[in-house]
Amino acid sequence: MSGTIINRDALYALRELPAESVHCCVTSPPYYALRDYGLDAQIGQEKTPEEYIRRLIDVFHEVKRVLRSDGTLWLNIADTYCGTGSKGGYTDPKNPKGRNGQAVSLAYRVEGCKQKDLIGIPWMLAFALRADGWYLRSDIIWQKNNPMPESCKDRPSRCYEHIFLLAKEKSYYYDGLAIAEPIAPTTAKRYKAGRGVGKYGKDIPGQTMQNINRPRAAGTFTDADISPFRNKRDVWQINTVPYKGGHFAAFPPKLAETCILAGCLEGGTVLDPFFGSGTTGLAAERLNRNYIGIELNTEYCALARARIGGETH
Numbered sequence: 001m002s003g004t005i006i007n008r009d010a011l012y013a014l015r016e017l018p019a020e021s022v023h024c025c026v027t028s029p030p031y032y033a034l035r036d037y038g039l040d041a042q043i044g045q046e047k048t049p050e051e052y053i054r055r056l057i058d059v060f061h062e063v064k065r066v067l068r069s070d071g072t073l074w075l076n077i078a079d080t081y082c083g084t085g086s087k088g089g090y091t092d093p094k095n096p097k098g099r100n101g102q103a104v105s106l107a108y109r110v111e112g113c114k115q116k117d118l119i120g121i122p123w124m125l126a127f128a129l130r131a132d133g134w135y136l137r138s139d140i141i142w143q144k145n146n147p148m149p150e151s152c153k154d155r156p157s158r159c160y161e162h163i164f165l166l167a168k169e170k171s172y173y174y175d176g177l178a179i180a181e182p183i184a185p186t187t188a189k190r191y192k193a194g195r196g197v198g199k200y201g202k203d204i205p206g207q208t209m210q211n212i213n214r215p216r217a218a219g220t221f222t223d224a225d226i227s228p229f230r231n232k233r234d235v236w237q238i239n240t241v242p243y244k245g246g247h248f249a250a251f252p253p254k255l256a257e258t259c260i261l262a263g264c265l266e267g268g269t270v271l272d273p274f275f276g277s278g279t280t281g282l283a284a285e286r287l288n289r290n291y292i293g294i295e296l297n298t299e300y301c302a303l304a305r306a307r308i309g310g311e312t313h
């Protein structure tokens with residue numbers, strides 16, 4: 001398998017990749033106004049959310065061109081509050097490259113938002129992508145049992161992010177069996193008792209998944225008729241994994257692996273235009289897929305290279 005790391009602004013690097021050349025894209029762009037990665041061309045520090053969304057739409061428009069017609073985009077994104085600004089540009093000395101406080105509340109530049117409002121970035125982005133021609137197929141909730149601590153006392157702490165599944169065309173490659181999940185033990189019992197019996201999917205020999213529930217007479221189902229798997233649901237519980245390599249926004253390898261298993265066949269190519277520490281490449285390699293990673297920051301490219309190898313361009 002091969003890996004390529006391109007040290008460049010995502011938009012310009014994508015413009016030079018051939019059309020219809022990758023099977024799926026798994027990525028996490030910089031979130032709006034949360035981290036300063038310290039480079040002029042970085043995305044995420046725009047004056048308004050609209051400007052931020054526009055830049056991402058330009059990048060993902062190129063991603064759409066580079067994707068095969070049956071390709072998918074798995075896009076991890078989280079929201080931003082118009083903070084009170086009281087943190088005064090605070091930088092945690094233990095985590096200088098981590099989240100920076102908002103010196104001035106974003107409310108002063110986000111139209112329609114007051115101090116403390118949630119902006120709604122994920123859905124702004126999802127709707128803009130849909131308007132740009134993407135098929136918006138799923139809003140997967142990535143739920144974490146070990147979220148980043150928050151000091152708020154007047155709202156629940158956040159413990160999830162979104163992963164939007166978007167497709168280039170109406171029908172696309174999606175390997176549901178590769179990510180199927182076990183049925184609950186009580187489900188098999190219920191089926192055997194004739195209540196809400198699962199339809200036995202015979203479409204792929206040797207591998208099946210429960211799908212549509214149909215009533216059947218009690219006793220007509222045996223263990224052999226019942227597949228232990230069901231279609232994967234849209235809440236994924238995956239904890240964050242500490243990554244000591246100097247990048248503070250890495251997503252867990254299991255998250256990337258799940259998207260790759262469903263979105264790209266073995267031997268295919270996975271793209272990540274915001275490669276960071278290279279988690280998507282690591283997952284692709286473990287699963288025998290090729291990868292192309294694009295990252296603006298030279299230090300992060302070196303980190304990714306040390307973590308997974310790969311040829312740097």
Ligand SMILES: C[S@@+](CC[C@H](N)C(=O)[O-])C[C@H]1O[C@@H](n2cnc3c(N)ncnc32)[C@H](O)[C@@H]1O
Nearest residue numbers: 009010030042043249250251274276277279296
């Ligand atoms: C949320 S992080 C991605 C983390 C990655 N998923 C991982 O597991 O390490 C976003 C990355 O986008 C990079 N970035 C910001 N602006 C960029 C641009 N214009 N082109 C390419 N990369 C950019 C940042 O340097 C950062 O590493």
